[in-house]
Every structure is written in C-alpha cells, then in structure tokens.
Amino acid sequence: MLKLDRLSVEYRVRGGYLSAVKDVSLNIGEGEIFAVVGESGCGKSTIAHSIMRLLPDRNERVLGGIYFEGHDLNALNDRQMTGVRGKKIGMIFQNPLDSLNPVYRSGSQVAEAIFLDKKNRAEVWREVIEFYREMKMPDPAQSVRSFPHELSGGMRQRVMIAMMLARNPKLLIADEPTTALDVTIEAQILEIMSRLRADFNTSILLITHNFGIVAEIADRVAVMYAGEVAEQGSVFEIFQSPSHPYTELLMKALPHQSKREGRLRTIEGSVPRITSAAPGCRFCNRCPAASERCEKHAPPVKHLSSTHSYACHNR
Ligand SMILES: Nc1ncnc2c1ncn2[C@@H]1O[C@H](COP(=O)(O)OP(=O)(O)O)[C@@H](O)[C@H]1O
Numbered sequence: 443m444l445k446l447d448r449l450s451v452e453y454r455v456r457g458g459y460l461s462a463v464k465d466v467s468l469n470i471g472e473g474e475i476f477a478v479v480g481e482s483g484c485g486k487s488t489i490a491h492s493i494m495r496l497l498p499d500r501n502e503r504v505l506g507g508i509y510f511e512g513h514d515l516n517a518l519n520d521r522q523m524t525g526v527r528g529k530k531i532g533m534i535f536q537n538p539l540d541s542l543n544p545v546y547r548s549g550s551q552v553a554e555a556i557f558l559d560k561k562n563r564a565e566v567w568r569e570v571i572e573f574y575r576e577m578k579m580p581d582p583a584q585s586v587r588s589f590p591h592e593l594s595g596g597m598r599q600r601v602m603i604a605m606m607l608a609r610n611p612k613l614l615i616a617d618e619p620t621t622a623l624d625v626t627i628e629a630q631i632l633e634i635m636s637r638l639r640a641d642f643n644t645s646i647l648l649i650t651h652n653f654g655i656v657a658e659i660a661d662r663v664a665v666m667y668a669g670e671v672a673e674q675g676s677v678f679e680i681f682q683s684p685s686h687p688y689t690e691l692l693m694k695a696l697p698h699q700s701k702r703e704g705r706l707r708t709i710e711g712s713v714p715r716i717t718s719a720a721p722g723c724r725f726c727n728r729c730p731a732a733s734e735r736c737e738k739h740a741p742p743v744k745h746l747s748s749t750h751s752y753a754c755h756n757r
C-alpha cells in the first residue's frame with residue numbers, strides 16, 4: 443500500500459541543512475497498522491507531511507521514493523496530488539482544531555466530505571448523523587449542529603475521524619491522534635481505528651511516542667531516533683527481543699501507572715538536531731553501550747529476521 447524507499451528530508455536552517463529524516467525505508471501492507479514511535483523531534487511528523495506533500499515548501503529537500511499503490515507520489519503534479527490527499531490518503535492530526543474550520547458547524551464539515559459523490563442534502567445529513575453515532579458522539583442529531591469550539595478535544599478528534607470515514611481512504615495517517623486526550627477517550631479512538639481496519643481493511647500509519655499504544659493496536663513498528671530508523675520489526679519481535687539500546691530504553695520508560703504522559707522524561711538527555719554532514723551514530727551521546735567507533739562511523743543495519751532489523755555497532 444505504502445512504501446518509503448530511503449526517504450530523507452532536510453530543512454534549510456541558518457548555516458546549512460538540518461537532517462530531519464534520513465534514509466527511512468518501510469512498507470505498509472493492506473489492512474496493516476504500522477506504528478512509528480520515538481520521542482519528540484525524531485522526525486515523525488516530517489515523514490507524515492512528506493507523504494501528504496504538506497511540507498512547508500522551498501525550505502526543504504526531499505530525497506528517496508514515496509510509493510502509494512505503486513505510484514511515486516513525488517512524481518504527481520499538484521492537481522493529481524489533491525486527488526490522492528483526503529480521498530485515498532487521509533490524515534488526522536494531534537490537534538484537530540488545526541484542521542476543523544471554526545466558522546462551520548462540525549457536521550457540515552463531515553457533510554462536505556460526503557458531498558463529493560452524493561447530491562441529496564437530506565440523505566447526506568442522515569449519513570453524517572449515522573457517522574456521529576458510529577463515533578459514539580453524544581446526541582448525534584444535536585451534535586452535528588455544534589461548532590468546533592463547542593466540542594471537547596475528544597469529540598473534535600472524533601469529528602476528524604468521521605470526516606476520514608466519510609471519504610473512506612485506503613491509508614490513514616494518524617499523527618499522535620490521542621496525545622492531547624485523556625485515557626478513556628484515547629481507548630475509544632484506538633478502538634475506532636481497529637474497527638476501521640477490521641471493517642474496511644484500511645491501512646494505518648500510526649505515529650506515537652507511547653509504546654503502550656504500539657502494544658495495544660499495531661502489527662509492526664519502526665522505532666525512530668533523530669530522523670533515522672533505529673529498529674523495526676513486528677510488534678511481537680520488538681517486544682520479545684528489543685535489540686537497539688534506544689528501543690530498550692524507550693520500553694523501560696513506558697509509563698506504568700499513568701499511561702498518559704506528555705513525553706518520556708526518564709531517558710537522559712535529548713534528541714540532537716543534526717546537520718546532514720554529521721558522521722557516526724545519532725544516539726551515541728546518550729547510549730549506555732557506546733564506544734569510540736559509534737562517534738565516527740554510522741552503524742550497520744543488522745537483520746534478525748526478514749522483518750526485524752536494527753542499526754547498532756555493539757549489539
Ligand atoms: N519547517 C521546519 N524547518 C526547520 N526545521 C524543522 C521544520 N519542521 C521540523 N523541523 C525540525 O525537524 C526535526 C523533526 O521534527 P518533527 O518531524 O516535527 O519531529 P516529531 O514529529 O518526531 O516530533 C526537529 O528537529 C524539528 O525542529
């Protein structure tokens with residue numbers, strides 16, 4: 443469904459290029475939930491935005507291939523890309539207020555997504571109410587009429603998902619969709635996503651910093667560090683035998699009592715900002731297993747199975 447082939451993205455910043463994503467390769471199959479996990483600043487949103495071609499423009503360099511159903515998205519013109527965006531690939535953001543229009547009733551924004559192929563107004567509204575019911579919105583007939591600011595964060599996120607459902611995309615990109623929400627709402631949103639996959643065989647690229655969510659719903663996972671894939675594999679493989687020191691640390695940092703934490707604070711240091719010329723392993727300054735060669739040389743990718751790989755000199 444989606445294939446990233448050595449995707450690299452660099453942002454132009456004062457004094458050179460910042461390498462936000464480097465050589466990321468991954469494959470998402472039909473009906474598969476693929477999680478990208480890593481701390482803030484690891485390049486997760488940059489990946490999502492480059493797939494949707496929503497990067498700021500002229501400020502960045504994109505290298506490598508982005509293939510959706512076999513077609514190179516970078517080769518499409520803007521009009522063709524508009525046909526893909528929203529209809530075939532949908533995206534939900536961390537903050538749904540960014541993508542809901544404050545001056546329109548929430549229901550009419552969902553209706554707009556349906557109107558693309560249906561003309562009868564009454565029928566469209568019935569469908570919107572049905573979508574709200576499916577999203578377990580309280581009092582659907584009434585809440586379709588509410589404006590975004592009248593809804594709670596969790597309800598706005600559901601409106602966003604209803605908009606996605608209305609378009610029935612083949613691939614859904616969810617960029618930290620539950621980070622701003624409480625645990626109960628988070629569980630409901632995750633359940634909606636599982637149902638999407640079960641009912642429509644939708645593929646989902648789920649971006650999160652929370653390994654608990656990965657364990658709950660993903661099939662496969664890529665662990666990102668400072669723009670690179672540190673390790674990837676099936677969820678079973680990653681939890682059974684985490685092989686990159688960063689994966690191990692992230693798992694140890696998994697909050698046990700309260701699942702909801704803004705960020706993982708238990709790992710020393712922070713994700714570095716890296717110029718494209720920096721050699722060596724990006725994790726070495728925080729790595730308990732680091733040696734001298736880690737500073738000088740990029741780590742080799744090692745394969746434990748056809749699906750499980752990691753990049754480390756010392757493991
Ligand atoms: N438009 C931009 N211009 C320059 N640097 C950016 C831009 N957007 C993101 N970055 C930088 O790229 C890196 C990755 O950011 P991002 O993809 O947002 O990470 P994440 O989503 O994992 O938190 C960060 O260092 C961030 O500061």
Ligand SMILES: [Mg+2]
Nearest residue numbers: 486487488617
């Ligand atoms: Mg982000």
